[in-house]
Amino acid sequence: MSSELNRRTFVTGAAAVAGTAALAPLLSACGGGGSKSHGGTNSKAGSAAALPAYVPSSAVHPDVASTSGAHDALTDPGFVTYPANPAKSVTEVPGAGGHYTAITPLWATVPAPGNAFYEAMNKALGATLTMKPGNGNTYNTTIPTLTAARKLPDWVQLPGWWNPLFKVGELAGTQLADLTPYLAGDKIKKYPNLAAQPTGAWQAGMWQDKLYGIPTFASGFALPGQYYYRGDVFASKGINAADVKSADDLVSLGKELTSAKAGVWAFDDVWQYTDQIFGYAQKFTISGGKLMHKYEQPEFIEALNWCYKLAKSGLMHPDALAGNNNDAKTRFFAGKVLITADGQGAWNEADAQSGIAADKNYRRASLTPFSADGKATPQLFMNPSAGMFSYLNAKLKPAQIEECLRIANYLAAPFGTAEYTLVNFGVEGVHYTRGTNGPTPTKAGQAQVQAQTFPFLATGVNVVNNPDFPQLTQDRCAWNSEAAKYAYKPVFWNMNITVPSRFATADAAQAVEDTIKDVYHGIKPVSAFQDALSTWKGSGGGDRLVAWYQSTVLDKFGSGQ
Amino acid sequence: MASTVATDGKEHRNGEEGADGEPPVEPPPARRLTWRIRLRRDKSLILMTLPAVALLVVFNYLPMVGTLTAFQYYDPLDGVRHSEWAGLDNFRQLFGDPLFWHALENTLYISAVQLVLFFPIPILLALLLNSVLNQRIRSVIQAITFLPHFYSWVLVVTLFQQMIGGAGLLNQFLRQHDMGTWDFMTNPHTFVLLVTSQVVWKDAGWGIIVFLAALSAIDQNLYEAAAADGAGRWRRMWHITLPGMRGIIVLMLVLRLGNALSVGFEQMLIQRFAVGHDAADVLDTFAYYYGIGTQNYSYGAAAGIFKSVISLLLIWGANTLAHRFGEDGLYRK
Numbered sequence: 038m039s040s041e042l043n044r045r046t047f048v049t050g051a052a053a054v055a056g057t058a059a060l061a062p063l064l065s066a067c068g069g070g071g072s073k074s075h076g077g078t079n080s081k082a083g084s085a086a087a088l089p090a091y092v093p094s095s096a097v098h099p100d101v102a103s104t105s106g107a108h109d110a111l112t113d114p115g116f117v118t119y120p121a122n123p124a125k126s127v128t129e130v131p132g133a134g135g136h137y138t139a140i141t142p143l144w145a146t147v148p149a150p151g152n153a154f155y156e157a158m159n160k161a162l163g164a165t166l167t168m169k170p171g172n173g174n175t176y177n178t179t180i181p182t183l184t185a186a187r188k189l190p191d192w193v194q195l196p197g198w199w200n201p202l203f204k205v206g207e208l209a210g211t212q213l214a215d216l217t218p219y220l221a222g223d224k225i226k227k228y229p230n231l232a233a234q235p236t237g238a239w240q241a242g243m244w245q246d247k248l249y250g251i252p253t254f255a256s257g258f259a260l261p262g263q264y265y266y267r268g269d270v271f272a273s274k275g276i277n278a279a280d281v282k283s284a285d286d287l288v289s290l291g292k293e294l295t296s297a298k299a300g301v302w303a304f305d306d307v308w309q310y311t312d313q314i315f316g317y318a319q320k321f322t323i324s325g326g327k328l329m330h331k332y333e334q335p336e337f338i339e340a341l342n343w344c345y346k347l348a349k350s351g352l353m354h355p356d357a358l359a360g361n362n363n364d365a366k367t368r369f370f371a372g373k374v375l376i377t378a379d380g381q382g383a384w385n386e387a388d389a390q391s392g393i394a395a396d397k398n399y400r401r402a403s404l405t406p407f408s409a410d411g412k413a414t415p416q417l418f419m420n421p422s423a424g425m426f427s428y429l430n431a432k433l434k435p436a437q438i439e440e441c442l443r444i445a446n447y448l449a450a451p452f453g454t455a456e457y458t459l460v461n462f463g464v465e466g467v468h469y470t471r472g473t474n475g476p477t478p479t480k481a482g483q484a485q486v487q488a489q490t491f492p493f494l495a496t497g498v499n500v501v502n503n504p505d506f507p508q509l510t511q512d513r514c515a516w517n518s519e520a521a522k523y524a525y526k527p528v529f530w531n532m533n534i535t536v537p538s539r540f541a542t543a544d545a546a547q548a549v550e551d552t553i554k555d556v557y558h559g560i561k562p563v564s565a566f567q568d569a570l571s572t573w574k575g576s577g578g579g580d581r582l583v584a585w586y587q588s589t590v591l592d593k594f595g596s597g598q
Numbered sequence: 599m600a601s602t603v604a605t606d607g608k609e610h611r612n613g614e615e616g617a618d619g620e621p622p623v624e625p626p627p628a629r630r631l632t633w634r635i636r637l638r639r640d641k642s643l644i645l646m647t648l649p650a651v652a653l654l655v656v657f658n659y660l661p662m663v664g665t666l667t668a669f670q671y672y673d674p675l676d677g678v679r680h681s682e683w684a685g686l687d688n689f690r691q692l693f694g695d696p697l698f699w700h701a702l703e704n705t706l707y708i709s710a711v712q713l714v715l716f717f718p719i720p721i722l723l724a725l726l727l728n729s730v731l732n733q734r735i736r737s738v739i740q741a742i743t744f745l746p747h748f749y750s751w752v753l754v755v756t757l758f759q760q761m762i763g764g765a766g767l768l769n770q771f772l773r774q775h776d777m778g779t780w781d782f783m784t785n786p787h788t789f790v791l792l793v794t795s796q797v798v799w800k801d802a803g804w805g806i807i808v809f810l811a812a813l814s815a816i817d818q819n820l821y822e823a824a825a826a827d828g829a830g831r832w833r834r835m836w837h838i839t840l841p842g843m844r845g846i847i848v849l850m851l852v853l854r855l856g857n858a859l860s861v862g863f864e865q866m867l868i869q870r871f872a873v874g875h876d877a878a879d880v881l882d883t884f885a886y887y888y889g890i891g892t893q894n895y896s897y898g899a900a901a902g903i904f905k906s907v908i909s910l911l912l913i914w915g916a917n918t919l920a921h922r923f924g925e926d927g928l929y930r931k
Contacts, residue, residue, distance in 0.1 A: 185674050202893060207675050298774050300765060355764020359784050360871025373765070538671060538893070545892040548697060555874040560786060 079532060080594045083246030087217045089225035094233035096126040097453040099500065101514040103257065106521020110419060111235070111257030115514035116502040119475025120453035126230055127456055131443035132164025133436075139192040140183075141427075141493035143170035146484075154463045154485035161459055162444050166192075168490045177202055184208060189430055192441060194253070194493040196425045197241065206535030209244035214429040216248040219442055228446035234498060237422030240531040250426025251445050253492060256499040258521050259420040262310050262380045268402030270294075270375055278404055283411030284314055284343055287376075291352040294375050302354040305365050305377040308344045308557040315340035315409045316416045319527035321586065323596060328528070328587045330579065332549060332570050339409065341556050341563055348559030358558050370395035376404075384513050386503035403516050406523050417520060418527040427494045444494075451497035460491050474504035525598075532597040534590055536582075543578035668899035688900035698901065700876070701884035708880065709858040711790050716797050717854060720805030721847065725839065727806065728813045740810075743803025751864040754800050758792075759783060783869075786877035793865060808846060816842035848925040856913030859905050881905050 101115030147170050148154070159165050169190065171179045176196075180203050183189050189212050195203050205213070218224075220239075225232045234255050242250020271278055274294075281287050291303035312319065317336040321328045331337050348358060354374045356364060366383075368374040370392045384401055392399030406415035429441050450456030458476065462469040468482030478487055501517075503509045536544045552569035555561040573579040637644070663678070668688055670681040692698050723743065730736045746754070762768045762782050769779045782792060820838050829837065863882040870878040879887070881901060889898015913928075920927030 181674050185677060204673075204675055300770060302765075355769070355784075356759065358872075359759065359763060360869075361759065538673065542888070542892045542894050542897075547887055547892060551875040551887075554871055555876070558784075558871065558874070560784075560874040561876075 079240070079243050079246050084240060084243055087221045087243065087246055087248055088236055089220045089234075089239055089248070090223050090232060091234075091236050092226065092229065092232040094126065094230065094451045094497070096124050096451050101501070101511065104518040104521060106258065106518070106524045108419075108525050109237075109257075110521040110524035112514065112517040112521050113256055113258065113499045113501050115510045116452060116500055117507045117510050119502070119504055123453055123455040123458045125456070126450045126454045127447050130161075130163035131440070131447045132162045133440050134164060135437055135440050136165045136167070137191040137437075137441060137444075138167045138169060139194075139427075139494055140169050140171055140179075140190045141194040141490060142173035142176040142196065143488055143490065143493075144173035145488040147172075148485045148488055148490070152485045153481065154468060157459070157464050157467075158491065161456075162447060164440060164444060166444065166491075170488070170490055184212060187212060189213075191430045191433060191437075192427060192494060193430070194425060194427045195250075197250075197421065198424065200533065201536070201541070204535075205249075206244055206533065208428075209247070209249045210431070212431050213249050214431045214433055214438055216251070216429065216438070216442070219435075219438060220248055228442055228449075230446045230449040230451065230497065231442070231495070233451065234449070235422050237531050238498075241421035241423050241533070242426045244533055244535075249428055250423075251428070251495050252423030253425045253427060253494070253496045254499055255423040255496075257422065258517060258524060259422060259424070260381050260417060260520070260524075261420050262378055262383075263313070263516075263520070264307065264310065264404040265369070265377050265379055265383065265401050266404060267369070267372060267375045268400035269396075269398040270372060271402070272400075273398075278402065281404060282407050284409040286407075286411070288347065288350070288352070291347075291350075291376070295352045297351065300373055301375070302352060302357075302373065303375055304347065304353045305357045305368060305374045306353075306362060306557075307347070307376065307378050308340075308553075309378040311340040311344060313406055313415055313417050315343070316413060319418045321528040321583075323528055323591070328583055328591055330583055332546075332573075332579075336409075338563060338566070341553065341566060343409070344557035345559060345563055348557060360554075360558065366391070367395075370399065372396055384509070386506050386509065389503070389506050389509055402512065405516070406520050415523045416525060417523045419524050419530065421531050425493065446495075448491050448495040449497050452500040452502065454497075457497060462486060528596045528598065529590065530597045532590075532594065534586075537585075540578065540582050540585060543573070543582040546573055546577070546579065548577065549573045549579075665899060665903055667896050668903050670896055672896040672899070674895070684896060688896050689904070691897065692900050692904065697879070697888065698884060701879045701881050704877070705859055705861055705880040708790050708793060708861045712794050712797060712861065713854065713858075715794050716802070717851070719798055719802045721809055721843070723802060724806045724809035724813060725835070727810065728839075740803070740806065743806065745803070746800045747804035749800065751800075751862070751868060754796055755865070755868045758796060784872045786873040789869075789873045789877040793862065793869075796865065797862070808850065809843060812843045812846040813839065845926055848920050848923070848927065852913065852916040852920055852927050855916040856909055858912055859909050 097120055099114030100117040103114045104112050106112065150167075150169075155166075155168060177199055180193075180195065180199070183193075184203065189208075195205055200206070209215075220228070220231070231251070234252050235257050237257070238252035238255035239248060239250075242248065242252055266278055268278075276290065276293070281290055294303040295301065311317075312331075315336045317334045317340060318329075318331040320331055322331065322334060323329070347353060354368055356368065357374070365374070365377060365379075366388075369377050384403065388401060389399070392401065406417060408415045427445075429438055433441065447456055448460055450460070458465075462476040462478065463482050463486040465471065465476075467479070468486050469476040469478050471477070501510050501513050549566070549569045552561065552566050556563055556566050570579075666678055667681070669684055669686070670678070671684050672678070672681045727736060727739060730739070749757075760766050762780070764779070764781065764784065766783075772779055782788060785792075816838065821834055824834050824838060859881055861880050861882075863880075863886070866878045866880050866883045867886070870883065872878075875887075882905075885898040885901040885905075889895060889901060917927040
């Protein structure tokens, strides 16, 4: 369950590291150019009319209930064990004998087509759903060829972090089906498992005030990431992580932990989530009705300065300074690095297994949120309530769309139900056997089911479950409910904004991002960032970009908060 | 690549022997060799080149239509046909972009350093290897130096990192003996040397092959005759070996100059964050990060076209120079 989240954060991270660019003078000449502005933003009133009703599911009761935090944050429920007698959440066979093809990304070995699991699924669905998983690592090149040729399949998964690349704003309504007539308001009650998706998740899949994306892996408290430490090493050294209450505390702890001669450094790259410590915005903040880019916040420079000093302090692993992020987990497992930044999904059973394979005492734990000066309240912005969406093809007829939505309702069955068990573990006796800690995959199950396929079309809401590591589930739920107290909705939360291509370069701000990287790796001083920033603001089009966000998005559609 | 060039040369020779060799004696027959006759005469040769030509057309010439995007605000969903035309706007932006000029500067600098520090090494290695008489030892050495060519750049950089990186073997040893550390992998000022040493490690052995072939083509009788006349080792190298290799050295130099603006995309990409973009951005990574990376495909295409035009000029210039020195260059004049 959590492993694909792990991959999701990994891919987001990788995309952030690998891609993204921006540059100054491009825009000045771009002037009147750039393609027509397709797609667009949702208005508050318009989206309210289209949003489906929310009816939480009561099919299965969690061991650790969700807790509410600040600003509507709702943590994922925890299941310490797998429910012994899976309840049924869908009573009828959803399909009507239709034939559909679906393309989803897969970061694992592609299962053989037409295998026993697919057959069992088709039987249960009452329709033929031909799954064609595509290699997740090249999925970003697969989809544009399909959209350019207008050959999208009947059902397709488009991960949200590729929205600008896939130009989903343009595809919505032209190649992707508008689901508003089928799901708006109370209409969704025909599909109870879809109705149990949080409202924010539907909102994150909306374009031009209409519903397009079916959310997968929705969560009421999605963070971009958090800071982790080696719980076992801290315990053996008698260090209490709760004593870290400010940025200075963290540095002093780092000095205590670092022993370069022994090949142990306190920190890996920690720049990524410094907004949680220093309190700068996700992208924009609003002061006095005016948008301000995070680059211009004093907190941002403060954070950058702190990271620059950290890079120069000798407390960071040299390979992290050399930009080698691929081995970050290996360094953490091996105890070469003791404090690291990683996605929410990194804290799961698969991680515990890999860590224990490297060091039998391995235990991942997470630092309780704290602020830089130890006095201010920490600020944790939430990610969109869903990060991955599946879409139906605009060519499908209404009856076909309804059939697919009934299938989606089946696939979206909550954790621990009979349908969930089939979708995630296959057929008992063939694909899994029932052990003390829940379903244990057989060899056939590993080959055919363990690779994520159907869940990329629709899932129930996220839960925390690590069958073999009950303590991990407890720890994570406890951390989430503490952290949720500091949650907030960033400016333009859950809003899909199509930035015109003439602003794409300024929006990505590659030249600034490159310089930021140089600074937190200690290659360039903070003044280099200030230089890059002033270029970006002027000839880089940054000021005009912010003005565009102000007049076209904020003034018309609000901040989404 | 080398084989295409060789066929090229041969064909020219064939074509010209008929036309050039005879005219002074008997002009009319030369004129009678119309393309139809020549086609019939060379048809088996032409047939043999057809598959290669077809590949070139499909994979090299047809995609060239895509360079049109450099003159558009290209949107993949609208396609080349429906995208808005930009005229020369992308180029205007490109030439006004300090990062672009910086990338070009880096490219030329790295290329020049590699020309001086890398280019002679395979030649020297080939000469050394040629002087090893034992055939067995020779093949072993050749196999060993040649193997790293097949490693991917990721692997090469990882190996360097493991050996001389900040937490690598060498620095861990220095640290444990309180001798300070040697920061070579993340130092932007010495990056060009790092890159060159990686290229030497990876490709010097591979580069030997073509020079060894040239060496084996030198007539052994010349050496014997020279030795009989009392020429020592150095004189034989100076007067026989080097002149024998000159043609191939010039050819490789021409090709190298044509590729002067390609100084290793992956190698830079992988190490970009270690030394910062100022040191590591070359034209190819520039097009990637500032074009493709921001979905500004047209801008990337414009940078690509600029690079191709300059490369073409370079290869033409080097070839002309080769002809002036009486060498074949890419083809016989």
